[in-house]
Amino acid sequence: MMSTAFVRERRLPLPRLVAFLVNAPRAGLQCERDAFFDHALGCAEGRAVSKSALCQARRQLRPAALRGLLAHSAQLFVSHSEAPLWQGRRVLALDGSTLRVPDVPEYAEIFGGMNTSCGRFRPLARASALFDVARGAFVDATLGGFGDDECVLVRQHLPQLGPKDLLLMDRGYPSRE
Numbered sequence: 001m002m003s004t005a006f007v008r009e010r011r012l013p014l015p016r017l018v019a020f021l022v023n024a025p026r027a028g029l030q031c032e033r034d035a036f037f038d039h040a041l042g043c044a045e046g047r048a049v050s051k052s053a054l055c056q057a058r059r060q061l062r063p064a065a066l067r068g069l070l071a072h073s074a075q076l077f078v079s080h081s082e083a084p085l086w087q088g089r090r091v092l093a094l095d096g097s098t099l100r101v102p103d104v105p106e107y108a109e110i111f112g113g114m115n116t117s118c119g120r121f122r123p124l125a126r127a128s129a130l131f132d133v134a135r136g137a138f139v140d141a142t143l144g145g146f147g148d149d150e151c152v153l154v155r156q157h158l159p160q161l162g163p164k165d166l167l168l169m170d171r172g173y174p175s176r177e
Contacts, residue, residue: 014061017054017057017058017061018061018069021058021061070141071140074137074138074139074140077135077137078132078135078137078139081135083132083134083135084134085134086134086166088164089164089165089166090132090134090162090164090165090166091132091133091134091165091166091168092130092131092132092133092139092161092165092166092167092168093130093131093133093167093168093169094128094129094130094131094154094157094167094168094169094173095128095129095131095169095170096126096127096128096129096150096153096172097126097127097128098124098125098126098127098146099124099125099126099127099143100122100123100124101123101124101125102123103122103123104123107123107125108121108123110145111123111124111125111144111145111146112124112145112146112147113146114146123146124146125143125144125145125146126143126144126145126146126148126149126150126153127141127142127143127144127153128141128142128143128144128150128153128154128156128157129141129142130157130160133168139160140156140157140160142156142157150172150173151173154169154173
């Protein structure tokens with residue numbers, strides 16, 4: 001991140017950017033931006049933050065910083081909330097998915113991808129998430145290259161597991177390890 005990226009007071013300072021990203025946008029980006037800045041932050045002016053401003057600010061944010069923030073938030077949530085156990089065990093579910101990432105050269109280099117049926121290269125990433133079933137909340141998530149299979153990504157979740165955890169995985173995870 002550039003040292004001057006979040007210094008000036010703007011409509012999208014670092015705390016608002018992180019709050020928006022943690023909100024996990026699910027609908028169209030414009031709808032999510034309008035709803036978030038109008039309701040959650042009380043911005044009265046319409047379209048307070050443009051798509052371009054959001055994209056530029058998001059590019060300045062280090063992925064490791066956001067990952068650390070999310071991991072810390074998940075740990076706080078788990079340590080301060082009671083969850084029912086199943087036969088004395090915390091029940092966790094693990095699954096992975098393939099994600100489309102923006103079609104820019106830097107993401108193609110970082111994540112890799114595949115050629116579509118019409119011969120056009122499409123950058124893709126692999127995601128893996130560890131979910132606390134009783135709490136209905138994510139405990140951990142990781143992002144890897146398209147060439148990484150789920151068994152590679154699952155190793156990154158192992159530090160989050162405790163001796164009394166029951167881990168549920170689908171049939172894509174068999175391994176002697």
